[in-house]
Ligand code: DGT
Ligand code: MG
Ligand code: MG
């Protein structure tokens with residue numbers, strides 16, 4: 001384009017290129033979903049249709065943005081993780097955040113009728129906000145997703161107990177809140193079991209652990225049963241414990257090496273594999289080492 005006298009206004013645009021070689025987490029969150037969940041009568045405390053719709057929208061985002069290595073969702077939020085070596089949009093923050101948010105929102109609205117057949121959407125329509133956060137090393141990225149999963153566990157145990165007291169124990173909200181004040185997680189488990197015959201461990205995994213999405217190369221390439229899913233018990237810290245630091249001894253060594261230079265053809269080949277890969281949606285423990293050790297390509301970024 002020819003230079004015009006107006007061209008100088010470009011100089012007012014700020015650069016928002018994110019630091020290189022750092023993990024980019026884009027967390028989106030539903031705007032006013034407290035109201036929205038009431039408007040469309042979501043089941044309390046968890047509505048499987050709503051959660052599956054969130055997961056389907058996240059799958060759409062993963063499909064359209066092959067640079068994403070992982071996504072983790074709970075309630076009305078989703079965290080999308082771009083690999084630390086990702087160079088999409090020259091790592092411009094606003095491009096990355098707005099693309100994730102708008103792609104997610106489009107899928108959410110587009111797919112809504114498949115999950116809420118007889119509840120057509122009408123304005124005000126669902127919308128999401130988003131932010132980018134950078135994490136400099138693998139350990140801290142893992143602590144980030146651990147933080148979200150512990151949050152899921154704490155909130156779900158509280159909400160499950162609260163709504164049991166209200167729906168099954170005929171308490172009003174204020175009394176249920178009072179009843180739960182100062183309780184630790186073992187107290188909540190006991191309330192659920194002794195008063196309502198609910199064993200919290202038997203609650204659906206999607207409620208207890210949230211949803212993790214990643215590219216399942218193993219199952220995309222081979223049709224054999226060589227791929228195993230994690231079936232071990234979760235190791236979620238109790239609600240009272242701080243989740244941040246796992247015991248030193250159980251940690252696997254995580255390399256933080258600079259990226260090896262890739263040839264153009266190699267990079268193109270990997271991008272093709274990423275696009276083709278099946279997106280796995282699982283409700284498993286992502287705090288312990290097992291998840292990461294069984295799926296080393298997530299942290300390595302190798303397709
Ligand atoms: P915000 O994010 O500041 O615009 O406000 P909200 O209202 O979206 O609040 P937030 O994000 O802190 O909490 C999520 C709300 O969404 C919370 O009130 C519960 C509701 N919600 C999310 N998933 C479900 C569900 O499966 N069932 C029901 N009943 N409510 C849900
Ligand atoms: Mg919010
Ligand atoms: Mg929200």
Ligand code: MG
Nearest residue numbers: 029075076077
């Ligand atoms: Mg939220």
Ligand code: MG
Nearest residue numbers: 089095098099
């Ligand atoms: Mg454009």
